[in-house]
Amino acid sequence: MKIAVLPGDGIGTEIVAEAVKVLNTLGLDLQMEQALVGGAAYEVHGHPLPESTLKLAQESDAILFGAVGDWKYDKLDRPLRPEQAILGLRKHLGLFANFRPAICYEELVGASSLKPELIAGLDILIIRELTGDIYFGQPRGRRIATDGHFPGTEEAFDTMRYSRPEIERIAHVAFQAARKRSKKVTSVDKANVLETFQFWKDVVTEVAKEYPDVALEHMYVDNAAMQLVKKPKAFDVLFTGNMFGDILSDEASMLTGSIGMLPSASLNAKGQGLYEPSHGSAPDIAGQGIANPLATILSAAMMLRFSLNQAEAADRIEAAVKDVLAAGYRTADIWSEGTKRVSTREMGDAVVAAITKTTIKG
Amino acid sequence: MKIAVLPGDGIGTEIVAEAVKVLNTLGLDLQMEQALVGGAAYEVHGHPLPESTLKLAQESDAILFGAVGDWKYDKLDRPLRPEQAILGLRKHLGLFANFRPAICYEELVGASSLKPELIAGLDILIIRELTGDIYFGQPRGRRIATDGHFPGTEEAFDTMRYSRPEIERIAHVAFQAARKRSKKVTSVDKANVLETFQFWKDVVTEVAKEYPDVALEHMYVDNAAMQLVKKPKAFDVLFTGNMFGDILSDEASMLTGSIGMLPSASLNAKGQGLYEPSHGSAPDIAGQGIANPLATILSAAMMLRFSLNQAEAADRIEAAVKDVLAAGYRTADIWSEGTKRVSTREMGDAVVAAITKTTIKG
Ligand SMILES: [Mg+2]
Ligand SMILES: [Mg+2]
Numbered sequence: 001m002k003i004a005v006l007p008g009d010g011i012g013t014e015i016v017a018e019a020v021k022v023l024n025t026l027g028l029d030l031q032m033e034q035a036l037v038g039g040a041a042y043e044v045h046g047h048p049l050p051e052s053t054l055k056l057a058q059e060s061d062a063i064l065f066g067a068v069g070d071w072k073y074d075k076l077d078r079p080l081r082p083e084q085a086i087l088g089l090r091k092h093l094g095l096f097a098n099f100r101p102a103i104c105y106e107e108l109v110g111a112s113s114l115k116p117e118l119i120a121g122l123d124i125l126i127i128r129e130l131t132g133d134i135y136f137g138q139p140r141g142r143r144i145a146t147d148g149h150f151p152g153t154e155e156a157f158d159t160m161r162y163s164r165p166e167i168e169r170i171a172h173v174a175f176q177a178a179r180k181r182s183k184k185v186t187s188v189d190k191a192n193v194l195e196t197f198q199f200w201k202d203v204v205t206e207v208a209k210e211y212p213d214v215a216l217e218h219m220y221v222d223n224a225a226m227q228l229v230k231k232p233k234a235f236d237v238l239f240t241g242n243m244f245g246d247i248l249s250d251e252a253s254m255l256t257g258s259i260g261m262l263p264s265a266s267l268n269a270k271g272q273g274l275y276e277p278s279h280g281s282a283p284d285i286a287g288q289g290i291a292n293p294l295a296t297i298l299s300a301a302m303m304l305r306f307s308l309n310q311a312e313a314a315d316r317i318e319a320a321v322k323d324v325l326a327a328g329y330r331t332a333d334i335w336s337e338g339t340k341r342v343s344t345r346e347m348g349d350a351v352v353a354a355i356t357k358t359t360i361k362g
Numbered sequence: 363m364k365i366a367v368l369p370g371d372g373i374g375t376e377i378v379a380e381a382v383k384v385l386n387t388l389g390l391d392l393q394m395e396q397a398l399v400g401g402a403a404y405e406v407h408g409h410p411l412p413e414s415t416l417k418l419a420q421e422s423d424a425i426l427f428g429a430v431g432d433w434k435y436d437k438l439d440r441p442l443r444p445e446q447a448i449l450g451l452r453k454h455l456g457l458f459a460n461f462r463p464a465i466c467y468e469e470l471v472g473a474s475s476l477k478p479e480l481i482a483g484l485d486i487l488i489i490r491e492l493t494g495d496i497y498f499g500q501p502r503g504r505r506i507a508t509d510g511h512f513p514g515t516e517e518a519f520d521t522m523r524y525s526r527p528e529i530e531r532i533a534h535v536a537f538q539a540a541r542k543r544s545k546k547v548t549s550v551d552k553a554n555v556l557e558t559f560q561f562w563k564d565v566v567t568e569v570a571k572e573y574p575d576v577a578l579e580h581m582y583v584d585n586a587a588m589q590l591v592k593k594p595k596a597f598d599v600l601f602t603g604n605m606f607g608d609i610l611s612d613e614a615s616m617l618t619g620s621i622g623m624l625p626s627a628s629l630n631a632k633g634q635g636l637y638e639p640s641h642g643s644a645p646d647i648a649g650q651g652i653a654n655p656l657a658t659i660l661s662a663a664m665m666l667r668f669s670l671n672q673a674e675a676a677d678r679i680e681a682a683v684k685d686v687l688a689a690g691y692r693t694a695d696i697w698s699e700g701t702k703r704v705s706t707r708e709m710g711d712a713v714v715a716a717i718t719k720t721t722i723k724g
Contacts, residue, residue, distance in 0.1 A: 113591050114475050132511060134496070134522060140557045145525050149494060155525035156561030160496060163507050163517035190605075195502045199518030225587065225609045226616035229475050243552075247587045247609060254588035 001030050001308050004060040006037040006053065009082055010281030011291035011344075012066025018293035018348030019064060019300040022320075025352045026313045028304075033060070038068025038082035038281075048085040057089055062307035063274040064300060065089075067281035082281075086274075090130060095266035095274055096166070097173045098128040098245065099302065102232075102252040102262065107325045108334055111257035114232070119255060124235045125177060126252055128245025129170040130266055133196075134160035135242045160196045162241065167200050169269065171207040174239035175214050181236055184215045188224045188240035188248065200241065221248070228252055253278055260292035260333040263299035265306055273307040275299040289343045292331040294321055297351055320354035327354075363392055363670050366422040368399040368415065371444055372643030373653035373706075374428025380655035380710030381426060381662040384682075387714045388675045390666075395422070400430025400444035400643075410447040419451055424669035425636040426662060427451075429643035444643075448636075452492060457628035457636055458528070459535045460490040460607065461664065464594075464614040464624065469687045470696055473619035476594070481617060486597045487539060488614055490607025491532040492628055495558075496522035497604045522558045524603065529562050531631065533569040536601035537576050543598055546577045550586045550602035550610065562603065583610070590614055615640055622654035622695040625661035627668055635669040637661040651705045654693040656683055659713055682716035689716075 003023075007016040023030055035041075035053040042048050048068065057063050068082035078084070089095065104112060104122035112119045137159035145155040171187070178185040187204045189197035201218055208216045219227070221244045227234065228248065232255055240248065253262050262278040277295030285291055301317035304310040329350045330339040342350065365385075369378040385392055397403075397415040404410050410430065419425050430444035440446070451457065466474060466484035474481040499521035507517040533549070540547040549566045551559035563580055570578045581589070583606045589596065590610065594617055602610065615624050624640040639657030647653055660683060667676035691712045692701040704712065 113477060113480050115477060118475050134520075135555050137519070138509065142557065142561060145523070147500065148523060148525060150525045150527040153525045153527050154561075155523055156558045157499070158522040158556050158558050160520040160522065161507070161510060161517055163510060163512045163515045165512040165515050193497050194520050195504065196518045196520050199504060199516075222608045222612040225613040229591065229613060229616045230619075246584045250584040251587040251591060251613065254591045257592075 001028070002060040003030055003032045003303070004056045004063045005032050005034040006057070006063060007034070007066040008038040008068040008085075008281060009040055009070050010067055010283040010286040012038070012068065012281055014286070014289060014291050014344045015277065015293040015296040016064060016066040018344060018351075019296040021348050022297050022317060022351050022355065023300055025355050026316065028310060028313060037065070037085045039070050039073050041085065042073065042076070042080060042082065048080060048082050049088040054088065054092060057093065061272060062303045063089065064303060065274050065276035066296065067277065067279070069281045070283045089274055090266060093272055093274070094131065094268040095272075096129060096131040096269070097170055097267045098130040098249075099177075099265040099267070099306070100126040100128060100249040100253065100262070100278065102126065102249075102256055104256040105258070105261065105322070105325055108256070108258045108261065110336060111334060112255060113257060114255060119232065122232055122256060124232065124252060125181065125237045126245065126249040127170065127174045127177060127237065127239035128249055129166065129240070129242050131242070132162055132166045133242030134158050137161040160194065162196050162200055164203055167203040168207055170239060171204045173267070174237055175207065175211040178214045178237045179211070183213055184217070185237045185239060186217045186219050186224070186235055188219050188221050188238060188244055190221050190244075191218070192220060197241070224248055225251060228255060258334050259295075260331065261294050261298070263295050263302050265299070265302045267306060271307055273303060275303040289345060290332045291344050292333050293344050293348050294331075297321060297348070316355055316358060317351070319358065320351045323354040324350040363390070364422045365392055365394045365665070366418045366425045367394050367396040368419070368425060369396070369428040370400040370430040370447070370643060371402055371432050372429055372645040372648040374400070374430065374643055376648070376651060376706045377639065377653050377655040377658040378426060378428040380706060380713075381658040383710050384659050384679060384713050384717065385662050387717050388678065390672060390675060399427070399447045401432050401435050403447065404435065404438070404442060404444065410442060410444050411450040416450065416454055419455065423634060424665045425451065426665060427636050427638035428658065429639065429641070431643045432645045451636055452628060455634055455636070456493065456630040457634075458491060458493040458631070459532055459629045460492040460611075461539075461627040461629070461668070462488040462490060462611040462615065462624070462640065464488065464611075464618055466618040467620070467623065467684070467687055470618075470620045470623065472698060473696060474617060475619060476617060481594065484594055484618060486594065486614060487543065487599045488607065488611040489532065489536045489539060489599065489601035490611055491528065491602070491604050493604070494524055494528045495604035496520050499523040522556065524558050524562055526565055529565040530569055532601060533566045535629070536599055537569065537573040540576045540599045541573070545575055546579070547599045547601060548579045548581050548586070548597055550581050550583050550600060550606055552583050552606075553580070554582060559603070586610055587613060590617060620696050621657075622693065623656050623660070625657050625664050627661070627664045629668060633669055635665060637665040651707060652694045653706050654695050655706050655710050656693075659683060659710070678717055678720060679713070681720065682713045685716040686712040
């Protein structure tokens with residue numbers, strides 16, 4: 001099993017080092033190869049996604065990704081900015097299914113904006129289509145309007161599009177994920193207003209016939225934005241298009257109040273995946289050894305589950321993370337009165353120790 | 363000052379009756395004329411927006427609207443459904459600026475999903491562009507894809523569009539509203555991904571030069587969805603396009619936990635406006651006299667302020683609503699232990715009494 005390890009910029013190197021340490025504890029045959037990406041790659045190779053890094057990623061079963069970006073690259077031409085690396089990887093590997101779990105650990109309930117009873121035990125999975133929709137649809141641009149409210153004036157436009165196979169493949173991913181959980185999916189659309197999402201709803205309804213064991217619910221996006229606030233635990237698997245998924249997955253992650261804990265995965269049709277924390281490169285705290293490595297460690301667990309078929313090893317990592325939280329270990333971002341403040345490395349060590357302990361016990 | 367009174371369906375007649383009662387208490391020269399709309403109009407005239415109702419609306423300075431819709435009309439052809447009345451009024455009157463306040467009254471803080479300290483005293487104004495964007499953009503439809511990920515397959519598409527004058531006019535509305543409040547506006551876009559919203563951002567930045575006294579902040583829509591949860595009181599006036607505004611205004615209203623309290627306004631370039639509660643027609647509780655009339659009463663206050671130039675009368679209504687809440691009056695939807703449960707009519711009477719008392723005092 002080959003893993004491309006791409007730490008990237010900012011806190012990326014620190015948090016990925018801890019995840020690699022945890023992976024090495026598991027006694028699996030993992031071949032890990034590291035490469036530069038983002039600003040770090042630009043500095044050396046003049047491009048955020050060098051040919052050699054892309055080739056390594058393509059040849060691997062999975063990519064463990066840290067984070068990219070730093071203010072110092074904000075003035076570069078857009079194609080050379082660190083963020084282009086992640087877009088390039090998604091595009092070249094066809095990573096169309098983005099998994100964004102929103103989990104609220106009992107010990108961290110206090111960090112949420114929501115009342116404890118609404119958020120404690122939250123465990124929902126948002127699946128966002130990642131390569132289509134209005135974020136990529138052509139045509140787009142600026143022109144002089146020939147119709148609409150103000151013909152003859154300057155306007156800008158974008159095209160929202162989804163084809164049947166694009167909707168079918170993300171729907172299958174969602175239904176299959178639901179089978180491994182509560183057998184319940186919510187498909188989010190705006191079928192009452194948009195042709196694209198009436199089509200989405202129609203195709204999803206057809207695909208659902210192949211999953212009679214999974215309950216399907218349709219919900220409008222504005223209502224979903226409300227229900228996530230009102231009663232987030234009513235959801236289990238929620239799936240939607242690229243733009244709605246962008247908005248709702250970010251809203252859902254903020255509900256937990258602890259973004260430093262949230263992993264993510266982006267998968268293609270072959271099961272290859274890119275695994276990264278939901279948070280960014282945090283250049284303001286880079287190099288200080290205080291970043292929270294748990295989102296990256298949990299991303300490594302998702303990698304084992306979804307791309308490497310090592311569900312049991314994934315379970316061990318996730319159980320170890322729960323153990324260290326229960327033992328009171330906290331990095332600065334999730335620290336509260338009465339808990340033990342630890343460094344990035346100490347947190348990684350604590351997870352390793354928790355895994356080792358269960359290994360010996362087992 | 364002529365007002366078209368359109369109660370509509372469900373609880374619409376009950377809640378509008380209370381708002382009319384309150385308006386009649388103010389001693390203003392208001393000429394109110396009532397007409398059928400929605401399902402009620404369909405029953406009598408065979409159309410949810412009869413010619414006579416539209417004409418009345420067009421000739422009035424403002425429209426006081428209740429709510430439309432009932433499950434029994436769900437099987438009608440789309441153009442005959444009650445909801446088409448509101449779309450028709452928006453279109454024929456050019457009501458492009460939708461005002462959606464999200465206010466959390468001290469007495470109702472407990473109804474929110476959010477922790478009291480995050481939501482108490484919330485008073486933000488979301489302004490949503492209402493007649494453009496992808497909800498109306500042409501072309502749209504279904505076709506066989508000729509490019510994209512799966513050429514040759516069936517696809518559906520919509521067009522997001524904004525012209526310069528459309529963006530300018532909503533930006534002016536937002537900056538002017540900000541001048542009457544904290545002199546701070548947040549323009550929400552997705553300029554990093556969408557051509558339409560890069561143009562939006564560019565035009566808003568130009569318009570801002572005419573308002574050097576107002577602080578302008580730009581925010582991406584996914585971040586706005588997060589910040590509304592994390593720190594809603596950091597916003598004052600937030601304005602955005604039709605679709606983003608649909609999602610964010612609903613999210614913000616749910617933050618308050620008491621949608622039965624939230625008014626709304628939709629204005630055109632001449633200051634004509636349609637005023638309605640943010641909630642719907644609630645056919646399940648219609649005719650029982652238990653609906654909350656306060657959102658409609660507060661919509662009447664907005665009408666006085668924005669279309670009838672009677673800010674002082676608007677203040678009196680809003681102060682009276684605060685008084686009745688402070689006195690412990692609650693309809694069923696906002697009732698909690700230790701408060702007085704009242705009917706729709708009793709709540710209207712309490713507001714009238716509070717206004718009368720201040721009139722005598724003053
Ligand atoms: Mg986002
Ligand atoms: Mg809505």
